[in-house]
Amino acid sequence: MKFFFILRQTFNNLWRERTPVVATVLTICIALTILIALFEVSWTLYSQLSDLKSNLVIEVYLDPALSEKQAGTIQKQLEQYNTIERIRFISKETAADIFREEFGENITDILDENPLPISFEIRLLPEYNHPGYMSLFKKQVESISGVDEVHYRHAVIEKLEQLTEAIMVSGIFVLIILVFAMNLLIRNTIKLSVYAKRRQIEIMKILGAGNMLIRMPFILEGAFEGLIGGILSATGLIVMHKFIASSFSLVTFSLHTYKLIWVYTLSLGILIGLLTSAGSVGKFVNKIFSKK
Amino acid sequence: MIQFSQVTVNYGYVPGALKDINLQLRDGDFTLLIGPTGSGKSTLLRLIYMDILPSSGTVTVDKWSSYRISPRQINVLRRNIGVVFQDFKLIENMSVFDNVALPLVIEGYRRKYIIRLVRLLLDEVNMLQSERQQASTLSLGEKQRVAIARAMAKNPFVIIADEPTGNLDREASRNVLSLLERIHQNGTSVIMATHDYELIKDTPYRRIYMENGQILPPDRTFSPLNQRINLLADPQ
Ligand SMILES: Nc1ncnc2c1ncn2[C@@H]1O[C@H](COP(=O)(O)OP(=O)(O)O)[C@@H](O)[C@H]1O
Ligand SMILES: [Mg+2]
Numbered sequence: 001m002k003f004f005f006i007l008r009q010t011f012n013n014l015w016r017e018r019t020p021v022v023a024t025v026l027t028i029c030i031a032l033t034i035l036i037a038l039f040e041v042s043w044t045l046y047s048q049l050s051d052l053k054s055n056l057v058i059e060v061y062l063d064p065a066l067s068e069k070q071a072g073t074i075q076k077q078l079e080q081y082n083t084i085e086r087i088r089f090i091s092k093e094t095a096a097d098i099f100r101e102e103f104g105e106n107i108t109d110i111l112d113e114n115p116l117p118i119s120f121e122i123r124l125l126p127e128y129n130h131p132g133y134m135s136l137f138k139k140q141v142e143s144i145s146g147v148d149e150v151h152y153r154h155a156v157i158e159k160l161e162q163l164t165e166a167i168m169v170s171g172i173f174v175l176i177i178l179v180f181a182m183n184l185l186i187r188n189t190i191k192l193s194v195y196a197k198r199r200q201i202e203i204m205k206i207l208g209a210g211n212m213l214i215r216m217p218f219i220l221e222g223a224f225e226g227l228i229g230g231i232l233s234a235t236g237l238i239v240m241h242k243f244i245a246s247s248f249s250l251v252t253f254s255l256h257t258y259k260l261i262w263v264y265t266l267s268l269g270i271l272i273g274l275l276t277s278a279g280s281v282g283k284f285v286n287k288i289f290s291k292k
Numbered sequence: 293m294i295q296f297s298q299v300t301v302n303y304g305y306v307p308g309a310l311k312d313i314n315l316q317l318r319d320g321d322f323t324l325l326i327g328p329t330g331s332g333k334s335t336l337l338r339l340i341y342m343d344i345l346p347s348s349g350t351v352t353v354d355k356w357s358s359y360r361i362s363p364r365q366i367n368v369l370r371r372n373i374g375v376v377f378q379d380f381k382l383i384e385n386m387s388v389f390d391n392v393a394l395p396l397v398i399e400g401y402r403r404k405y406i407i408r409l410v411r412l413l414l415d416e417v418n419m420l421q422s423e424r425q426q427a428s429t430l431s432l433g434e435k436q437r438v439a440i441a442r443a444m445a446k447n448p449f450v451i452i453a454d455e456p457t458g459n460l461d462r463e464a465s466r467n468v469l470s471l472l473e474r475i476h477q478n479g480t481s482v483i484m485a486t487h488d489y490e491l492i493k494d495t496p497y498r499r500i501y502m503e504n505g506q507i508l509p510p511d512r513t514f515s516p517l518n519q520r521i522n523l524l525a526d527p528q
Contacts, residue, residue: 001396202381
């Protein structure tokens with residue numbers, strides 16, 4: 001009976017303060033949606049970035065006039081670097097083969113002799129796969145005599161890295177504001193409900209009701225707002241996923257993703273609502289009775 | 293038993309709402325607390341259900357003492373006391389049934405038991421026909437009867453009634469008084485504060501006269517001073 005009483009009070013509170021409750025639920029929904037979307041986008045970008053990085057090779061082109069023997073001494077020099085995972089030697093012939101594969105024509109058919117230089121394909125150890133070290137490495141290697149040019153596709157990576165960072169920073173900024181607003185609005189509905197019920201609380205206290213019974217309806221009120229916010233957010237996210245999945249046939253989202261979205265939004269929503277209301281209801285109740 | 297020893301109450305910077313009160317109330321008694329507005333009746337009653345604690349001195353209620361009582365124990369004490377007020381203190385937007393059920397819900401009783409008991413209580417105060425009605429729709433006399441049913445719900449050892457007839461007309465007042473008398477006959481102590489001397493003048497119960505936060509000595513109960521108090525207490 002106690003349980004039903006608490007639930008009835010909770011829904012009574014929610015209905016009584018329905019306008020601020022709707023505003024609060026929507027804010028929770030938006031905050032959770034942004035949080036999850038932000039997490040997904042940055043996670044996708046991050047995994048693509050690390051994919052790209054792990055496939056990244058640095059190409060070191062040698063002076064075309066260099067012989068294979070001279071190239072061998074440069075390779076020895078390069079092997080001194082303990083930041084390198086492996087080095088692949090690409091002879092003039094191999095380069096010509098690669099050229100043929102990519103362009104479908106023999107370079108020696110076009111030109112009289114093979115103009116392609118000897119080169120190395122270098123893969124760095126994963127922990128050195130970042131633009132800072134790469135540009136340093138490039139500079140150092142280019143200073144070795146006999147090395148003509150060092151290439152890597154840094155532009156793409158730097159762009160992607162900047163993008164990830166920008167999304168993260170602005171997302172976190174928006175999120176902080178939303179978390180703040182969410183907290184404020186949840187506390188506000190609890191405050192309004194406690195104030196509306198002040199006479200009932202006073203009566204229940206005279207009848208010997210404990211803190212648990214008095215506070216629980218308000219705590220559940222916050223939790224319920226979080227729950228509804230979470231449900232709306234999950235629904236919105238899944239609709240967005242379906243839309244993205246149907247417009248880009250490349251991206252598909254599994255049932256597993258949907259389950260995870262439900263779990264994350266609901267548990268986060270309930271947790272935020274519960275903690276915020278539980279943390280503030282005591283203060284509001286005491287404030288009302290402190291004047292006595 | 294309820295005992296006051298050397299009890300003084302000061303409200304904030306306002307001293308002497310009660311001054312050095314010594315009083316003993318035996319179990320099973322019907323006690324009338326008589327005195328003009330501001331004489332300290334409500335203050336004395338609030339001490340019994342420990343809505344306030346004395347500034348000095350000790351109040352002992354059954355096995356609880358105001359000297360060192362935890363908030364949790366105050367709740368337990370309140371669940372063993374029935375309280376009735378001039379302004380009824382019903383939850384206006386709840387039904388008659390739910391109002392009377394409230395102390396039983398607080399105690400954590402089962403639904404079936406609550407339904408049976410509330411019906412019995414409402415029948416007792418002749419309000420069973422209105423059990424579904426919202427409390428706000430009742431007449432004042434009906435509200436007080438519902439409040440008394442609620443106070444009786446836990447079968448308390450004492451009922452505290454603070455001017456229970458203060459807002460009621462003559463007939464409703466007599467009705468409430470006879471209800472309290474019936475409760476008393478069934479073995480429950482009743483302590484009733486009133487300034488309606490007309491209502492209680494023919495009752496045989498113990499009377500405690502108060503003025504300015506003090507209890508007047510019994511030998512002055514029928515003194516001319518007391519006549520003056522009676523006049524003050526009953527301005528009509
Ligand atoms: N909450 C309060 N704050 C300050 N003074 C109070 C408060 N309650 C009562 N008093 C004062 O205490 C005295 C006794 O009041 P009360 O016990 O209510 O008397 P009664 O019930 O006999 O009318 C009065 O002078 C009143 O003004
Ligand atoms: Mg009073």
